[in-house]
Amino acid sequence: MNDANQTWVEQIFLVPPSLRDNTADADRLLAALRNRLETDTIIAEIGLLRDLPDRLRQWGYQARCILFSDGNVFYLVDVTDPKGQPPCAGLAVDLGTTRVVTRLINLETGAVLAETSFENPQTAIGDDILTRIHYADRPGGLDHLRDLIIDGLNRAIGELCHQAGIGTTDIYLLAVSGNTTMTHLFLKLPPRWIIREPYIPAVNTPGIVKAAELGIDANPRARVFFFPSVGSYFGGDLISGILFGKLHRSDATSLLVDVGTNAEVVLGNREWLIACAGAAGPALEGGVAKIGAKAGPGVIDTIAINAATGDITFDTIEHSAPKAICGSALIDLVAHLFAGGILDIRGKLVPEKAPGRIETDDGIMAYVVVPAGQSATGQALVFSQPDIDNIIRSKAAMYTILETLTASVGLALSDIDTFCVAGTFGSLINPRSAITIGMLPDLPIERFRVLGNSSLEGAALLLSSRHPVTEIAAIRNRITYLELNVNQEFMNRFSAAKFLPHTDTTLFPSVTVPAFASSLPDKMRKMVSFEAAASIC
Amino acid sequence: MNDANQTWVEQIFLVPPSLRDNTADADRLLAALRNRLETDTIIAEIGLLRDLPDRLRQWGYQARCILFSDGNVFYLVDVTDPKGQPPCAGLAVDLGTTRVVTRLINLETGAVLAETSFENPQTAIGDDILTRIHYADRPGGLDHLRDLIIDGLNRAIGELCHQAGIGTTDIYLLAVSGNTTMTHLFLKLPPRWIIREPYIPAVNTPGIVKAAELGIDANPRARVFFFPSVGSYFGGDLISGILFGKLHRSDATSLLVDVGTNAEVVLGNREWLIACAGAAGPALEGGVAKIGAKAGPGVIDTIAINAATGDITFDTIEHSAPKAICGSALIDLVAHLFAGGILDIRGKLVPEKAPGRIETDDGIMAYVVVPAGQSATGQALVFSQPDIDNIIRSKAAMYTILETLTASVGLALSDIDTFCVAGTFGSLINPRSAITIGMLPDLPIERFRVLGNSSLEGAALLLSSRHPVTEIAAIRNRITYLELNVNQEFMNRFSAAKFLPHTDTTLFPSVTVPAFASSLPDKMRKMVSFEAAASIC
Known part of the structure; x- marks a missing residue:
């Protein structure tokens, strides 16, 4: 078999048993799959095999098999009606520290069925990783962090399935790519040693875990693949990114x-x-600057300074009155200030280059982006020298x-x-x-x-095709940190x-x-x- | 490593992590084990890895690892204190249709810790396999049969652990060898198709299953190996027997x-x-002959006929008054009757060769083994022509x-x-x-x-050493049925x-x-x- 797109779903047609070939039902199916997948190792749970004899006879010894692999061992996740209607779905999860983005796909076609994202509910405990790691050390802390993210994911799954018109039990495979700490918290693995010298994660390669064991609302037999990390500070999200970016396949650097x-x-x-x-x-993300903010209504996302006149033009999200500036617009702003000579090469404000735009408060200079009268807050939006320095x-x-x-x-x-x-x-x-x-x-x-x-794209790629999973281990092993x-x-x-x-x-x-x-x-x-x-x- | 006796328990000494080698704890342990076991594939459950970082630090990066394999994939069953006291125990189970024999062994030394046997509680449903298979088809029947055997095994486990002075959680590995139907009933696999042409088991190679999933009272992480069957009528007990008998290793036939x-x-x-x-x-087991019985008090287990005098000498179990004859003594009896000329070469009684010993009732001849006055029942123990024919x-x-x-x-x-x-x-x-x-x-x-x-011996062998498991697959695959x-x-x-x-x-x-x-x-x-x-x- 050398199909262009080999997916995790295989339609299998078995030769029915006879007196001359009385191999057991499970062994017959697994032998066909081993042959198809060119592997020696397919693990099938006993629970799955209990229904198999009746199912195979009912389906005329045909079956739709859902498989998964960590690049080493294959798992037979489920065996379903070969003529079954609802698609076999997979869920790609970008497990961000701040935001979690999910995409539901059809495992057979790779088609996107639905997409949604939500704020990582662990931000209620702390915006940053460090706070969460310390919180995990408190009694019940790790359980709570785990519950927050799993509950959040389950809500998203409900929404995605509703959008796609399928049941949560139609989700058979999940691929999760997150940084090392987020992956630990998701798996209820202690993150304690990640931040303590010599910075050792509990696990780099969690491999494949049963969704039910993690409390994820999906098919009871569903399995979850976790992108491996290289170390405490280089997580599975990056491996997923390399997979998607195809760096490991390119002749060019x-x-x-x-x-x-x-x-x-x-x-x-x-x-x-x-x-x-x-x-x-x-500072780059706008998280520190007084006027910086993440994207949202009233946040300036486009900005320019007319070099000749010094006039500022900007636009805000949803065109509301301006209340802050997003990170990327701050970078634009610094570039414009520098191009206009308002910042010197040290990044210091040059008042004489922007007459009327620079004010000094308590000895600290600041560039007025939006005067008080035009802002949503009634206060001027100013870009101060310390923010610029940051x-x-x-x-x-x-x-x-x-x-x-x-x-x-x-x-x-x-x-x-x-x-x-x-x-x-x-x-x-x-x-x-x-x-x-x-x-x-x-x-x-x-x-x-x-x-x-x-x-997210790397996770979706992994679910759409059988090939990437073998690349992942190769990528991880090839990386010199x-x-x-x-x-x-x-x-x-x-x-x-x-x-x-x-x-x-x-x-x-x-x-x-x-x-x-x-x-x-x-x-x-x-x-x-x-x-x-x-x-x- | 080329130890004479490589067991399932490995003492591992890890190089502790450092800034120059910050591999995760789990990956560090698994890499060492892969190296030791010379394998690529060791599966470790996420639940086991959650405690690992703290445990490894507490134990100074040493650990006693309990492993298991189905001959293909290795499982890391548990990681315990390298200086832990109670032995890691394994349980060998000969899962007979009539009798279940169990042996508790020390996984590190192979020493026998305790042994016990019990009647297969499924005999309450039916002595023979066929009755049980039909019973399994009734609503709740398969569950009931499974519960009977698992409950029986759990009682035996309690007794064995009491004898050995260990806890049930000290049992990490089990090896079960039974015929194909008994294995199905144990695993709650439907045996329905075993007795219907073309006689197809649900599974020939169940491999390794978690004890907890089967309701077995052992360590929560314990795993059970099932000897594979060749077909419906050639079960894992025979494969275990070949392993023990070493047929597959002998030059002689x-x-x-x-x-x-x-x-x-x-x-x-x-x-x-x-x-x-x-x-x-x-008939050979004495199950059919009217005077036949399984071993028990009052059952004749030794018998001889004096060729010259025709006198019978016998002994009974516990020397009680005779009430029946066990199967092996019936074979002795036929041999003696034939040697004495009382049976001709067709196996027919020759009355004139045993005067006073042969009576005829309703046209059926019978040889009187024990006259009425000497038997425990007050009735003569007679060996009838139909029993002999059988x-x-x-x-x-x-x-x-x-x-x-x-x-x-x-x-x-x-x-x-x-x-x-x-x-x-x-x-x-x-x-x-x-x-x-x-x-x-x-x-x-x-x-x-x-x-x-x-x-039983084959199952015990499998638990005492890592080597046999690879032979098992080879034996199974080499057998022509x-x-x-x-x-x-x-x-x-x-x-x-x-x-x-x-x-x-x-x-x-x-x-x-x-x-x-x-x-x-x-x-x-x-x-x-x-x-x-x-x-x-």
């Missing part, structure tokens, strides 16, 4: 970065893969991580053939702005590829990257640096370098 | 026969194995099966190097008597080997075997045939042949 609080980066091709993760700071540090950390990983294999950032940006936040960023501020390398724009929710050491070399790179776009402007040939700011006295460079060393720790 | 209601026979050596099963009739038919069927199987591979019975007799009943038979009546072939007595309860066709050739053999010891006395050189009976008119031979053809159907 690609880089995949999930831009967020953590910058998780993979570089490689079909020969090798190297990865690292580092804190880029929540973003600069974050973008510098991001660039430094990219540069360090690339340099570790003897390449320059300019050698990257394809630069994949993953994650919801990543898909909102304007690469041109990100290049202008020196957050992403100055590559021709056509080399950038926005992957979207690659974690680079532990980022904040040593002198890293600090030097970081200090250089704290300029707009960079101390070494030859790295950013496409960015026009305003003339006045292009020559800084050496003394000032040193000062900046010192400040960076202090602030990263 | 051996025959293994489980003498009972069914004669199950395997012939072969390290190159090939051929098997068949056929009804030899319950035994003759059964022994003829047994011999015919042995002869047919041997001839099918071009061998004579005299070519058999080792003749293994298995089963409790088999171990009671006096081979000399069995040869005299022509039930077993006339081989030198030193070629006979009494295996005892080979089904010969379907016995009751054709003309079979009937001719059967007719010839209905004589004492056989029509062809050259096959039994060691048996002295009383002179008077050695020449039967041809007419009589034909008559006998016709009768046989009618009675076997």
Whole structure:
């Protein structure tokens, strides 16, 4: 068999038993499946085999078999009526720290049946991973965190099935891709040691688990595949992303970065893969800046400054009165401020370049984005120097991580053939702005590829076809994980990257640096370098 | 590793994690086990992994791992304190239709901790397999049969653990060897199709099942291995017997026969194995003869007739007054009656050879074994001609099966190097008597080997060492099953075997045939042949 699309659902036609061939029903079916799947190992639960004799006779020794595998062992998940009507469904789950995105698909055709997303209910315990890990250590804490996410998922499953017009028992397979901690909490595995030196997860490769054991509302025989993690800080969501981005299959060298609080980066091709993760700071997502906010009504998502007049134009989500600015628009804003000379190459506001737009409160300068009279809150939306500094540090950390990983294999950032940006936040960023501020390398724009929710897409891919699962283990095993050491070399790179776009402007040939700011006295460079060393720790 | 005795319990010493080697706890343990067991596939349940991080740290990254395998996949059953006190126990179960024999062993040393047996509680539903299979078809019938055997086993487990001074949770592994139907009823698999053409079991190879799923009182993580069957009439108990008898490892050609209601026979050596099963009739076990009974107080188990005087000497179990005769003593009795000329070569009573011992009631002759005055019941124990005929038919069927199987591979019975007799009943038979009546072939007595309860022994062997499990699949796959066709050739053999010891006395050189009976008119031979053809159907 060499079908282009071999799915997890196999229609099997058996030779009925006879006096000359009296192999047992289960053994007959499993032998046919072993032959079809070219494997020695298919595990079938005894509970499934109890009904088999009557079912096979009723169906004339034909059956629709639903299989699953962790890349090593195959499981016979269920055997259903070969002429059965409702589709066999699979559920792809992107298990995010903040948001969980789910997609219901038809396992036989790969068609999307429904999609929904919800806020990870564990955010009620804490927005960040660390708070949840500490909470898990309290009596009953881990159980509670697990219940929150499973209940949330079950609600989403109810909604998806309603949308698709199927029953929850029609869901046979699930694929979950999340970071290492989220996967631990989902599986009720203690996350305690993830954050304690030497940072050891309980499990890297959970493999396949029964949905019923986890309390998931699906077919009682349904099974869940978990994308494996490489380590505490490089989770299954990234493996899923690599699978979707096809880095491991490409001759050309690609880089995949999930831009967020953590910058998780993979570089490689079909020969090798190297990865690292580092804190880029929540500033990039707009989570820290006073006027920053996640997308929602009244949040500015598009912004531009007219270089000639200094006038600001913007748009808000649902066109409501502005109340905040989303992370990607903040990056646009920094790029425009810099292009207009309102920020110098150190990222400091230059008041004389924006007359009337810059105010000082208690000695802190701030750029007025929306005057009080025009905002939804009645207060001016201002972009203060500390907020700007935060973003600069974050973008510098991001660039430094990219540069360090690339340099570790003897390449320059300019050698990257394809630069994949993953994650919801990543898909909102304007690469041109990100290049202008020196957050992403100055590559021709056509080399950038926005992957979207690659974690979800990878999970959906796994459910749509039998092939990816063997690739997953290969991807995981091929990845070399680079532990980022904040040593002198890293600090030097970081200090250089704290300029707009960079101390070494030859790295950013496409960015026009305003003339006045292009020559800084050496003394000032040193000062900046010192400040960076202090602030990263 | 090439230890002489590799058990299912492995002491593992891990290199503790460090910043340079931050593999997850579970992956670290599984990698070490994969290396130790030389396998790619070890399945560990998520429930087991939840406690692992804390346990490994507490035990200094040492652990005692209990493993199991079906010959294909390994399961990590549990991880326990490396310095833990109570032994890890395993339970071998010979799941007989009539009697269940259990043995508790220490998995690390193979030492026997306790042993007990009990009547299969399903006999309350029916002594024979057929009744139980029909009962299983009634609503709730299969559940009831399953409950009976599981409850019975759980009582035995309680007793064994009490004897051994361990807890039921110290039992981690079980090995069950039973015939195909008993295995089905134990697993609540429908046995319906076993007795309906073309005689298809639900499952031949149940493999490994969780004890908790079956309601067995053992460690919650305990797993049960089921010896695979070859077909409806050749069960796991025989595979277990072959394993114990080592037929599959021998250069010499051996025959293994489980003498009972069914004669199950395997012939072969390290190159090939051929098997068949056929009804030899319950008469051999004493189940049908009016005076026949299973062993018990007052049952005659030793009997002899003084050839000169015609006097009978016997002994009973517990030396009580005689009330019945056990199956093996009936075989002795037939042998003595024949040797004394009281039975002719057709197996017919010769009244003039036992004056005063033979009475006729309603035209039916019977030999008085114990006069009324000496029996426990106050009634004479008589061995009637129909009872004798029954035994003759059964022994003829047994011999015919042995002869047919041997001839099918071009061998004579005299070519058999080792003749293994298995089963409790088999171990009671006096081979000399069995040869005299022509039930077993006339081989030198030193070629006979009494295996005892080979089904139990094979199960115990599997629990004591990791090696046998791979042999089991090989044994099963190597067996050619010969379907016995009751054709003309079979009937001719059967007719010839209905004589004492056989029509062809050259096959039994060691048996002295009383002179008077050695020449039967041809007419009589034909008559006998016709009768046989009618009675076997």
